[in-house]
Amino acid sequence: MKRWISLAALLVWALSAWAQRPLTYYLPDIEYDAQVPSPEAFFGHQIGEWHLTHDKLVYYFKALADSSPRVTYTEYARSYEHRPLIYLTITSEKNHSRLEEIRAAHVALSDPASDQKVEDGQPVVLYQGFSIHGNEPSGGNAAPLVAYYLAAGQSDEVLQTLDNAVVLLDPCFNPDGFNRFSTWANMHKNKNLTADPQDREYSEAWPGGRTNHYWFDLNRDWLLVQHPESQGRIRTFHQWKPNVLTDHHEMGSNATFFFMPGIPSRTNPITPPLNQELTARIGDYHAEALDEIGSLYYTKESFDDFYYGKGSTYPDANGGIGILFEQASSRGHVQETDNGLLTFPFTIRNQVRTALSTQKAGVALRKDLLQYQRDFYRDGLAEARKGENGAFVFGETADPVRLQAFLDLLLQHQIEVYELKGQAGRFKPGAAYVVPLEQPQYRLVRGIFETMTTFQDSIFYDVSSWTLPLAFEIPYAPIARKDFNRNSLGGRYNGQLALKNQPVPQRSSYAYLLEWEHYSAPAALYAIMNGGLRAKVASEPFELEGKAYARGTVMVPVQGQDKGADEVYELMRQVAEQHKAVIIGVGTGLTPQGIDLGSRSFELLKKPDVLLIVGPGASPYEAGEAWHLLDQRYGIPVTMIEQEDVGRADLSRYTSIIMVDGGYSGLGSRGSSNIRDWVKGGGTLIAWKDAVSWAKGQGLAEVKMRSQDSQEQGRRPYAKISDDLGSDRIGGAIFQVEADLSHPLFYGYQREAIPIFQRGTLAIAPAENQYASPAVYAENPLLSGYARPEHLKKLGGSAAAIVSGAGRGKVICLSFNPNFRAFWYGTNRVLANSIFYGHTISGAAVERASGSPERGE
Numbered sequence: 001m002k003r004w005i006s007l008a009a010l011l012v013w014a015l016s017a018w019a020q021r022p023l024t025y026y027l028p029d030i031e032y033d034a035q036v037p038s039p040e041a042f043f044g045h046q047i048g049e050w051h052l053t054h055d056k057l058v059y060y061f062k063a064l065a066d067s068s069p070r071v072t073y074t075e076y077a078r079s080y081e082h083r084p085l086i087y088l089t090i091t092s093e094k095n096h097s098r099l100e101e102i103r104a105a106h107v108a109l110s111d112p113a114s115d116q117k118v119e120d121g122q123p124v125v126l127y128q129g130f131s132i133h134g135n136e137p138s139g140g141n142a143a144p145l146v147a148y149y150l151a152a153g154q155s156d157e158v159l160q161t162l163d164n165a166v167v168l169l170d171p172c173f174n175p176d177g178f179n180r181f182s183t184w185a186n187m188h189k190n191k192n193l194t195a196d197p198q199d200r201e202y203s204e205a206w207p208g209g210r211t212n213h214y215w216f217d218l219n220r221d222w223l224l225v226q227h228p229e230s231q232g233r234i235r236t237f238h239q240w241k242p243n244v245l246t247d248h249h250e251m252g253s254n255a256t257f258f259f260m261p262g263i264p265s266r267t268n269p270i271t272p273p274l275n276q277e278l279t280a281r282i283g284d285y286h287a288e289a290l291d292e293i294g295s296l297y298y299t300k301e302s303f304d305d306f307y308y309g310k311g312s313t314y315p316d317a318n319g320g321i322g323i324l325f326e327q328a329s330s331r332g333h334v335q336e337t338d339n340g341l342l343t344f345p346f347t348i349r350n351q352v353r354t355a356l357s358t359q360k361a362g363v364a365l366r367k368d369l370l371q372y373q374r375d376f377y378r379d380g381l382a383e384a385r386k387g388e389n390g391a392f393v394f395g396e397t398a399d400p401v402r403l404q405a406f407l408d409l410l411l412q413h414q415i416e417v418y419e420l421k422g423q424a425g426r427f428k429p430g431a432a433y434v435v436p437l438e439q440p441q442y443r444l445v446r447g448i449f450e451t452m453t454t455f456q457d458s459i460f461y462d463v464s465s466w467t468l469p470l471a472f473e474i475p476y477a478p479i480a481r482k483d484f485n486r487n488s489l490g491g492r493y494n495g496q497l498a499l500k501n502q503p504v505p506q507r508s509s510y511a512y513l514l515e516w517e518h519y520s521a522p523a524a525l526y527a528i529m530n531g532g533l534r535a536k537v538a539s540e541p542f543e544l545e546g547k548a549y550a551r552g553t554v555m556v557p558v559q560g561q562d563k564g565a566d567e568v569y570e571l572m573r574q575v576a577e578q579h580k581a582v583i584i585g586v587g588t589g590l591t592p593q594g595i596d597l598g599s600r601s602f603e604l605l606k607k608p609d610v611l612l613i614v615g616p617g618a619s620p621y622e623a624g625e626a627w628h629l630l631d632q633r634y635g636i637p638v639t640m641i642e643q644e645d646v647g648r649a650d651l652s653r654y655t656s657i658i659m660v661d662g663g664y665s666g667l668g669s670r671g672s673s674n675i676r677d678w679v680k681g682g683g684t685l686i687a688w689k690d691a692v693s694w695a696k697g698q699g700l701a702e703v704k705m706r707s708q709d710s711q712e713q714g715r716r717p718y719a720k721i722s723d724d725l726g727s728d729r730i731g732g733a734i735f736q737v738e739a740d741l742s743h744p745l746f747y748g749y750q751r752e753a754i755p756i757f758q759r760g761t762l763a764i765a766p767a768e769n770q771y772a773s774p775a776v777y778a779e780n781p782l783l784s785g786y787a788r789p790e791h792l793k794k795l796g797g798s799a800a801a802i803v804s805g806a807g808r809g810k811v812i813c814l815s816f817n818p819n820f821r822a823f824w825y826g827t828n829r830v831l832a833n834s835i836f837y838g839h840t841i842s843g844a845a846v847e848r849a850s851g852s853p854e855r856g857e
Helices: 002-019 039-043 054-067 099-108 138-152 154-162 175-187 228-240 273-293 343-364 366-386 400-412 442-449 521-532 565-579 622-631 665-679 690-697 718-727 789-795 825-842
Strands: 069-078 084-088 126-130 165-170 242-252 257-259 321-328 336-337 338-341 389-394 418-420 433-434 476-480 487-491 509-516 536-538 542-544 547-549 555-558 582-586 600-606 610-614 636-640 656-660 684-688 734-737 753-758 775-784 799-805 810-814
Touching: 039 054, 039 138, 039 442, 054 069, 054 084, 054 138, 054 175, 069 138, 069 228, 084 521, 099 165, 099 228, 126 138, 126 228, 126 343, 126 366, 126 753, 138 154, 138 165, 138 242, 138 321, 138 343, 154 165, 154 343, 165 228, 165 343, 228 400, 257 343, 273 321, 273 343, 273 366, 321 343, 321 775, 336 509, 338 343, 343 366, 366 442, 400 825, 476 636, 509 521, 521 555, 521 565, 521 656, 536 825, 565 582, 610 622, 622 636, 656 690, 656 825, 665 684, 684 690, 690 810, 734 799, 753 775, 753 825, 775 789, 810 825
Parallel strands: 126 165, 126 242, 242 321, 610 636, 610 656, 656 684, 684 810
Antiparallel strands: 069 084, 084 165, 257 321, 336 338, 389 433, 389 476, 418 433, 418 487, 509 555, 509 582, 536 555, 536 600, 542 547, 734 753, 734 775, 775 799, 799 810
């Protein structure tokens, strides 16, 4: 009893102290320009009393730019919810007067061909970014304080920083998630605060505020640049080439504070060792700042600099230093923790102090950082000239849409790409591109194209591989230095060469054929069907009017539609133009080879009506990836229903139901029964990873999971527990599967060997029905990344896809997520095919769930 009285008294004291916190709790006690509004004066409350919403950040930053000649305001992108992404450029008035000159001289340091040298007085460039995870709010709430300090502070230290640095201050990398979380925290705030961790304030509703509109983790998108927030940020990054980029995060409430460097053995080997040395030297300044206020911290014990797609690591491949900060999170306003009461203002103060210590370090190490930038690119070029390979060549003749997307990604990272001028192995001029290694972005090129299967460490904070041409399913190969000649390079790619407009379909009074090889074909097909036209898919190849057509070709007859021939043509023309789809008008249904257009091997398609089951248990990342693909790229409306509501939902309207990785106990018996009845009635359930286990448990899928051979018995050191558990998983690696291209799930693919991205160690035994496992892992499946030998043995020869089912329905079971982080273009088609063609799969090719009646019974 006394303990709880003491806690209550402590809480009352803490809240009383909170209410009295002055500006000096956060910032140095110096003189500030009275013409510049303080955060407290602008917001009407001290920072930390309420969670700032994103619109308030924007208004305040505009006010700073209007009131201080040290500050300019820039909007660089808009989020999916159309919120502005902004940054302030903060430097001295003198530097502002020649800002473009400063920027040009700074960027020239990254050009090995430039004679630009590090000059006396040349400013260092610091990019300070906050709250890329929306429910890690201390960073975004610290940003106004940091900006005010630089905009209004009158101390010698502030003036020295302004003279010697250009600070790009980005208050919120993720406006949509930040706003979602601030609304949650503020709507649950008590006048008399509770620190009870069980309070609803500290337990967000699914999917939480961490992610952007489509539930993506934007901190994994720096290299992938699939979202507007990242695309704008990367443009800004390369406009300035910052020497230091800080990324302010939060972690579990019972932790303290972390700053880089991370675990040394987990640094990407492409990164120069000096990068980590400079990171450690900068860390000394953080330690001093936190020591001064008595905050606990640690370094080098967790997190890493391996995956180049994170904010704290992307700069490492671009001549800069990435710094990760992780602050223990109050998640709301005050919370009991192992380290005592953790208040929101305390978390903000740590972020402010380390933001200021970064500025102090940047100025003190200015010459070293600028010289490192210069040497990074010059040394990289020298290293490239000595390397085994001279270039990478790639090309994709069947699908210019995927090729265009890959090329555009390379350009966003300022990678030089050229047309292939001469033959290079199997790659021919006019249909391939070359990326030389001898270029300024040498290290990033390696990070994008190289595969790796041996590592110094077996644990990764994020994925262990991300080889981008494999993700886009684009054939590529290295060109050995001895075989590479720059005379083989054609014109430099400028973003306009790969995807030319497809010819307008010839008007037909008979039928139109939509080729399925293009990435945008599913979007085109949905637009056609949504326009009111019937369509059929060819389950056998054929030739017509001198052209070969593969399985998966869609045929739209002109006759028998509810539209006249002119209306049909106009719709087909618009679809072809909008989606860059290959649509061909034909004048006859009689083919010289293969099936005729009136054949029963053309199967009638259903216009998709898709349900995505969401809510607690389901992975918000994977649900968001499916939603994003269908909504943004295919133009297919998606209905999302929470698990607890499925039991009372009318499922009869849906042609397909998607269940992503996760747990589905929230469905309850009523929801599960509703789905079982829907499948047996003829629906197509698409499930992957742990959702397959749910389908198996419900008697909807006949699958057998492969188990791993038991590990050798014996003793292991207690100190190895964490490492052993960490390495006993596949955190993210690339594997090869062998697909049956005659199967509807793989219509449109050109190559049987398909790279997939795998997380987790789920392995499914091939089905007993010889036709029901249309894709299996290669016997030696690892293409790139880390996996323990026992996991490789278990996966080799296992099923990547099984078609099971019950009653008249199909259950498509996948061992992998086909939509990983929106950049895995190569397997998106598997989901599209499942939705459009799943119901056409022959009942004879279905692995029937135990006790399920045969088709038609």
